[in-house]
Amino acid sequence: MNESLGCARRASLMEMASGTTILGIETSCDECSAAVVETTGPQAFPLKVLGLATYSQVSLHSPYGGVVPEIASRNHLETVNPMIMGALSEANRQFSDISAIAVTNRPGLVGALLVGVSAAKAMAYALNKPLIAVHHLEGHIASLFLEQNILSTEKDFPCLVAVVSGGHTQLHVITEPPEKWGDSLLKSTMVGRSRDDAAGEAFDKTAKILGFPYPGGVWIDRQSQGGDPKAYAFPRALPDKSILEFSFSGLKTAVSLQVQELKKKGALDAQIANLCASIQEAIVDALWSKIKIALGRYSCRSLAIVGGVAANSRLRQKLQHDCPVPVYQPLPQFCTDNGAMIAAAGAIRLSQGKSLDRKSMLTLNAVAHPDS
Numbered sequence: 358m359n360e361s362l363g364c365a366r367r368a369s370l371m372e373m374a375s376g377t378t379i380l381g382i383e384t385s386c387d388e389c390s391a392a393v394v395e396t397t398g399p400q401a402f403p404l405k406v407l408g409l410a411t412y413s414q415v416s417l418h419s420p421y422g423g424v425v426p427e428i429a430s431r432n433h434l435e436t437v438n439p440m441i442m443g444a445l446s447e448a449n450r451q452f453s454d455i456s457a458i459a460v461t462n463r464p465g466l467v468g469a470l471l472v473g474v475s476a477a478k479a480m481a482y483a484l485n486k487p488l489i490a491v492h493h494l495e496g497h498i499a500s501l502f503l504e505q506n507i508l509s510t511e512k513d514f515p516c517l518v519a520v521v522s523g524g525h526t527q528l529h530v531i532t533e534p535p536e537k538w539g540d541s542l543l544k545s546t547m548v549g550r551s552r553d554d555a556a557g558e559a560f561d562k563t564a565k566i567l568g569f570p571y572p573g574g575v576w577i578d579r580q581s582q583g584g585d586p587k588a589y590a591f592p593r594a595l596p597d598k599s600i601l602e603f604s605f606s607g608l609k610t611a612v613s614l615q616v617q618e619l620k621k622k623g624a625l626d627a628q629i630a631n632l633c634a635s636i637q638e639a640i641v642d643a644l645w646s647k648i649k650i651a652l653g654r655y656s657c658r659s660l661a662i663v664g665g666v667a668a669n670s671r672l673r674q675k676l677q678h679d680c681p682v683p684v685y686q687p688l689p690q691f692c693t694d695n696g697a698m699i700a701a702a703g704a705i706r707l708s709q710g711k712s713l714d715r716k717s718m719l720t721l722n723a724v725a726h727p728d729s
């Protein structure tokens with residue numbers, strides 16, 4: 358984190374316990390979301406989600422088979438204020454009740470990020486509240502602490518955290534509870550990532566080949582019910598056990614060739630469930646095989662899985678059945694992009710005294726790249 362430390366309201370975790378209220382804003386891609394999250398009990402976590410308002414742009418991007426950046430940013434402009442007001446109203450809170458504002462400023466589509474960042478900067482400056490710049494993937498990890506009390510004791514660490522979203526597939530070994538997370542948490546803990554497509558992207562691209570609308574992950578999940586996961590032997594890339602990386606780009610080529618062949622035979626429609634189940638199995642297998650290696654290599658005592666793909670039913674089932682350590686997941690409503698997870702990450706950083714002061718908040722920028 359680049360932000361200057363020690364905004365006037367530097368709060369310890371114990372101080373945070375006395376009802377700190379964070380407004381979180383997320384506009385990094387195709388969800389415009391705001392949430393009001395509050396600390397409740399004697400501990401900073403779990404965080405209570407008092408209000409959450411999300412506008413999904415899925416129907417706007419669906420005809421194009423993927424997110425159109427210009428459409429995303431223009432639409433965020435129209436929806437960001439209603440989402441903020443919606444979250445406040447559901448929470449029954451006013452601007453004056455807010456302790457701090459957290460916003461995703463990286464990574465993502467720059468035009469889309471800028472809408473949330475500008476709104477958050479303006480509010481924080483006008484209301485004289487601390488501003489916290491949040492890394493989107495740190496937000497996904499912090500979604501674990503929404504409405505559930507997990508990873509609160511040392512016995513869960515090291516914890517392997519798998520971030521599986523539409524844009525990223527990364528493995529992190531986190532050795533300490535959130536109050537001790539360093540500024541470069543994501544960089545310092547990463548032990549594996551995808552060389553090309555993310556797992557969610559693999560779902561979305563193969564779903565597109567099958568003719569399902571964007572985003573396709575949930576369609577493949579649904580259509581797999583009743584299909585045979587062994588019907589088609591789609592590739593599992595990088596089987597070498599010494600490599601903790603993923604590669605999903607070969608999968609879409611294999612699916613595309615198979616679909617062409619079935620189309621020629623006029624057999625595609627009858628095979629949709631089998632194709633979906635086989636695609637899903639290939640992605641879940643690839644994820645699980647590398648997770649298993651990482652759990653052993655780093656002697657992890659728990660596994661946490663976050664991001665949109667964490668909602669996948671087969672992945673959840675496989676982890677529950679096969680994983681030798683406790684498995685933690687966000688509640689399903691907090692898996693895909695939302696403002697509450699950004700507020701949660703903001704709460705962690707605020708508790709460490711890491712927020713932007715009035716001067717430095719004005720120069721906060723949006724950044725596209727994940728390693729920033």
Ligand code: KG4
Nearest residue numbers: 522523524557572574578665666669693694
């Ligand atoms: O985390 P997220 O909301 O956005 C990013 O940060 O990318 O994840 C969206 C991704 C999409 O690729 C979507 O297809 C996938 O999560 N997804 C799923 C499921 N629900 C969402 N993939 C597989 N099975 C699901 N049930």
Ligand code: ZN
Nearest residue numbers: 493497522694
């Ligand atoms: Zn995300």
